[in-house]
Amino acid sequence: MSKRVGISGIGPVTAFGVGIDPLWSALLEGRSAIDTIKQFDASLFGCPYAAELDDDFKVRDWVPKHYRKAIKVMCRDIELAMAAAMAAVQDASLVTAAVDKDAEPTIAPERIGCQIGAGLICTDISEVGMAMITSCREDGSFDMDHWGREGMQRLTPLWLLKSLPNMLACHVTIAHDCRGPSNTITCWESSAALSLAESMRVIQRGAADACLSGGCESRQNPLAFHRQCEAGRLTAGTRDSANAVLPFHDDADGCVLGEGGGLLVVESLGHIEQRGGHLYAEIMGAGCTQTIDDWTSVGASAESIEDAIRLALAQAAIDPESIDAIIPFGSGIPAVDSAERDAMHAVFDERSADIPLVLLVPATGNCCSGHGSVQLAVAAKCIETGTLPPRQGDSVEGLHTGTPEATSMSLRNVLVLSVSYGGQNTAVILGGAS
């Protein structure tokens, strides 16, 4: 019998703000954070919308005083992870070095792991530009000899460290003093769910008692955003921002990017009980599969998504009848939606029209490597409160995309799906505590 593992703290970071409260309020009120892009001039890009954190977000608020010197080498993705870590740890009532460096930590540092998914972080092109422009000849051509000799010296010595994906985990582990297994999974939208599954395995094999687990990403810079436009995944934005993303809808034409993600505190049930922690939900099962052909930027495989769901059900030792709600990826990318829908239909048969879905991309945007954390945090909150947020926008024929008002219902198990660009599919089942 494997060690049972659950979620004892949730720290989502979304365009609504840091922590579960602003996100949950927005979902209950049916609000969307998608708006015209403000962080750079995107007027000429293929999509005018994103869900961005507003200017009130200051990473200083989430970094302990003794570690603030490191802020200058944090890119946006790292900042999001620092905020998520503090929110998750505080939500779980854990004392770590970042909460109080002089206090006895709730869990010994060696017994806390850290699995934080990340994306391909783009360098700040203005920062690089400041150096590169000094290596241009009068005719505008680039002089590599000058770059090697002098131009590169304009970059701060630690420049590289701002954009290495594992620096999210690096900063979080230092600030919170987590010395257990630490990993950085880079599988786009499946990164966070894969991280959660790995955190569970790390705890089950006895290598840690708890892990900070999830992912964070921001693609709100011209280079990263341009890549997404080129990939054909984003909506052209011909509708108003509130209706920009229409998952599973006939008019869907792509997703909108969001900044964010989050970290969860994943912990063995025995340890949660021992320290008097709060259990949101138990991780009942996690299945992951790889699509072998249709993993292009606008493709997905229903069969491989179905495999992931069946693996998760088998690990949870429950039948499909026990799933009371689903949080699918629901990106609004037509072929990906179609594959998800077919997979749900294959597993749940006629019930697939009746199982309530919670669709998050229309509210938070697609937070890429962090998106699974947003889904998982919301799933945990749904189970804890026995509440499903209301539907945003119109209903979709053949699917139960929610009701106009929030619904109260006891949730036995909630299924969370992730489908990544690159073909990694994950299904995680969270169960109500019993």
Place this chain on the structure above:
Amino acid sequence: MSNRKRVVVTGAGWVTPMGHDLESVWKRLCNGDTAVAPIERFNAASFPTTFANEVRDYDWRQFVDDPDRHGVIGAHAGFALGAARQAWTMAGLDGHTDLDPRRCGIYLASGEGVLDFNSYQHAITTSWDPEAGAINDSAWHDAAMQVIDGTYELAQEPNMPMAHLAREFKLRGPAANCLTACAASNQAIGEACDLLRRGDADVMISGGTHTMLHPLGITGFNRLTALSNRNDDIPHASRPFSRTRDGFVMGEGSGIIVLETFEHATARGANILGEVMGYGSTADAYRITDIHPEARGPCGAMRQALGDAGIDLNEAGDTPPVQYISAHGTGTQENDKIETRAVKLVFGDLAPRIPMTSIKSMMGHLICAAGAVEFITCLMIMRDGIIPPTINLDDPDPDLDLDYVPNTAREATVDVCLSNAFGFGGQNDTLVVRKLAES
């Protein structure tokens, strides 16, 4: 724990600066050879570091059934396809029709691909607004639309190599890619083993692939002063454990292994190269650029891996239970000092009696792929009873006093190896692998 399945290696392959097949590279390693040379891929003549170990004369198309199925791929995916084909063939899995694709997975450690420097530079410098001291976003967009190839850019994502491997070898089971810098491929192998031990798959492809041999990669490490600057003595630049070591030498490539449950491998009569006995993983949680002076992270990873392998040093007596250590051994002042300290802290009096070498002295540092090629080297050492040397060790650091097998290969009976990989960013991962009596 007691229910966990045994995990064995049945195939190995690599694409490295020293060659693209297992045996010829192995021979060069045993001969104390190196591939280090001035960088040819781009004009690095004025860079603080002008040399590296480049993969040369390599064409991934020779290793796949139908290159057109893969379309535009990054160099990292190309390296991985070649290494994986070798491993898959060695494991006897080419044309094997009994495999259930759902029970075959992949846990890879791929780094990011290569950004197209010319188009990147062009878009930036032509859109620079000197008055604002920043990029003009609209001008950048116009330039980017002209010069940046979206298809190429997307192929550089770190999860693309695994997708190509899955396509080539029909792997539909558990799948992930991790990117923990220099520790990544040890971590991938360790986590792949965990999935097999649990019974989540029968076969896993694992290992790493990476190149940072491009202008911004070398720029980044030069700014960190992590690379050797020994431009006037390139053949001797990579000198781990030497008194005059001044940084690592960049390499690139891929190392891939096929892992299987013991029962799956034996049921199909596969040749077993070794059994993965232990895996340990820790975070330094100390500083962004420094390793903890007491080597707590590396010590923790090694102790965990030994414990996982069921090796109790208190019961070892005078006989080292590990006969070879593959050092992370980068050739930076700090790494070699702290790794030596860590090995002494973990193994105590036995430490000086365990040969420990760094093949980075010959091959350079393959970053995300380093752990995997060093793990494969361990398999070859156990097979042939030869320990390749740490070359360029003609001026040993007097403070580093372990047996680094200087300059010349040595014959030895090696049944158990320990392999270290420590990442920039604080991740430390150690593997323990043993030779099976019947292999």
